[in-house]
Amino acid sequence: MSDIYLVPGLRTPFVKAGGVYAKHSSIDLSVPLVREMAGRARPDFVVWGQVITHPDVSNIAREVVLDAGVDPTIPAFSTTLACSTSFMAAIEAGAMLGRGGAHLALVGGSESMSHVPIALKQRVADELMFLFAKDRAAAAERLARIGAGDFNLPARGWANRKSGRSMGEHTEDTVKRFAISREDQDAQALASHQGAIRGWDEGFFTDLVLPFDGVAADNLPRRDTSPEKLAGLKPAFDPANGTITAGNASPLTDGAAALWVADREGLARLGAEPTVRLVDWELAAIDYLDGDEGMLMAPARAIPRLLARHGLRFADIASWNVHEAFAAQVVANLRLAADASYRKERAGVDVDLGEFPWQHVNPHGGSIALGHPFAATGARVLSQAAKELAALPSGSRGIVSLCADGGSGTVGLLERV
Structure with missing residues (x-):
């Protein structure tokens, strides 16, 4: 199989659902990205995702290609894996490179959480x-x-079909099972906002974000947040005993994101150097219906398996980009991936991975601060990770991790060439 390279793409600014993008569909949000990126190079195919599907759209990828006015002979297909949707799109695209004449793929996803079909x-x-x-x-x-x-009616906030419970309710199980403190959750949320604000102040996001409908920057990161403000928020899912709040959970968000997936021939067409390689990935799933861990703990299995397969320890990873559905899920997954007993029992990995480097997690913010349009998050995270790695020395490695509804987890290993 050809080497798989990631080239950061574009995304819209992410905004709070029900706000300035409320008049736009997921297709509307996607079109400017595809038009702009396809203007740089013609992709051999497009993979696009949407989680909250609409009955009049059978293949959002094809609709986006046609509405963008790019070459209508470009094949396009859609994919869905809950919050890992556009990460899965990148994996699928990578597996297709070098076959069927394909060398360059444009992948991504979009979500209008302002428009939920009833x-x-x-x-x-x-x-x-x-x-x-x-x-x-x-x-x-x-x-x-x-x-x-x-x-x-979506009265229970996109409750899981099998359990009838929301992601937040399932994550409260995780909090209780693994004693994740409110203070640790709020600290993770604060770090996310601080990283996002720093990223915008330092210009990190400038070439990753395409202004849309008069919005030039994400409107969700809070410059004024503090431990005191976060501590003052009320529980959102368990009023009596809960610790998950609007402040330490990702918000309902509208937005779209894309990136390039290419082999060397595709890179040449882009005029890009081989910089960041997608080395490998691990997909994991847990039986969330038979246990008390919660819904979103699959990355705690996938991360150790992927590292062990490549003979790596935590200290060998320079950059960690971890999707923040909830701060509690981030803390629990990383803490337990670093726990030797849990790792051996649940992941089947009996090797010493060392101490976990918390200081390298989400240096430019995560989904709590930046927002979480379900199908767009994977592409946002991958573009962010690829840009961070491109600034590091050759041989530096990164991990990207996303949890997803249904007890799924998707983890990728990236390397600076």
Whole structure:
């Protein structure tokens, strides 16, 4: 298989759902990125993702290519793996390079969390479909009687289908099971905001972000946050005993993000040097229905397995970019990946990985501060990680880690060439 290289792409500024992007669809958010990037080089194919799907869009990747007005003969397909969606798009694209004449892929994802389709319950939809086929007047009469009880409303914040519980409720299980303190969660959240603000102040994000609809920068990082302000927020998922708050959890966000995945021939077409290589990846999953760990603990298995496979220790990794669905999930996954007993029992890795370097986690902020448009986060994290590694000496390595609904985890090993 050809070497797989990552070249940072573009993203929209990330903004709070229900705000300035509320009039835009996921396709709207995606189009300027694809148009701008395809103007630099023609990709051999496009992989794009969306988690909150809409009934009138069967293949968002193809719709984005067509709406962007780029070469309509560019193939495009969609992918979904919850919060790891555009990370999975990069893995899929990388596996295709060097085959079928493909050398350069444009991958990414977008999410408009301002626009959540509301579906009819299946029995009601079936009844209406039957009536429309047999008796349109009766169908119209039934439509007139549609009430709140006939809809599947997202009242529980994108609850998991199997458990019926939200990610926040599952992560409260993680907090209790592993005694993750409120102070540690708030400290992780504060570090995320500080890193994001520093990144914007120092110009790190300037060439990664394409202004959209009058917005030039993320509007979620809080310059004025503090330990005291974070400590004053009320629990969001367990009012009586919880520790997860709006301050130490990722916010509902609108945005889109993209990056390039290429082999050497594709890099030449981009006019880019081989700088950051995607060396390997590890996909993991846990049985979140049979245990008390919570939903988002698969990275604690995937990280040790990936490091052990390459004979690496924590100290060999210069840059860690870890998706922050919740601060508690970050702390728990990294703490337990570094716990020898847990690592041996749950990941099947019985090697000494050393002390975990917390100072190298999310140096330019994570999803708590920057925001989390589900399908866009993987591409945002990969572009950020690739840019950070490009500034480090040859041979430097990075880890990218994303947890996802359904008990999944996706971890990648990157290397500065």
